[in-house]
Amino acid sequence: MIKYSLICDTDHGFEAWFKNSDAFKHQLESGILSCPTCGSESIRKALMAPSVRSTGGWEIPPEPQAEILPPEQTPASPERTRQIQMMTKAAELKRQLLALRRAVEDNCDYVGDRFAKTARAIHDGEEEAKGIYGEATPNEIEALQDDGIEIGQIPWIKQDS
Ligand SMILES: [Zn+2]
Secondary structure, eight states: OEEEEEEETTOOEEEEEESSHHHHHHHHHTTOOOOTTTOOOOEEEOOOOOOOEETTEEOOOOOOOOOOOOOOOOOOOHHHHHHHHHHHHHHHHHHHHHHHHHHHHHHSEEEETTHHHHHHHHHTTSSOOOOEEEOOOHHHHHHHHHTTOOOOOOOOOOTTO
């Protein structure tokens, strides 16, 4: 048996087996051969491309190994885990402080650097009791606390930081 690579007049390539070259010639001349794609009987031999052939038959190149292993999940190091925990805690703290700041701003009057004076005045009953907030120096804070005036300090964080 002999295999020919054939081609029709519209360039459809195909292959066919023949008993020998005479059989090919005979079939070609008697019009038995036709293109399996378009049915044309105008068939000629295509140029044979060199092929690698093993004893077992035509060699089929192995499929490329398409299998891609998923990237290995690297367990977070204890250091990294601790960092994430701290970042989460810091974010939570910031959220709480922002909420506290908003609550103070909504419910208290801003007195700026007159805070110590106003707090004392309220404590002494000279001013109407109300919630105030503002700035005070460490000395002012100490003096207020010494006099038993209740004040609270919160970290005043920026809204957009
Ligand atoms: Zn054809």
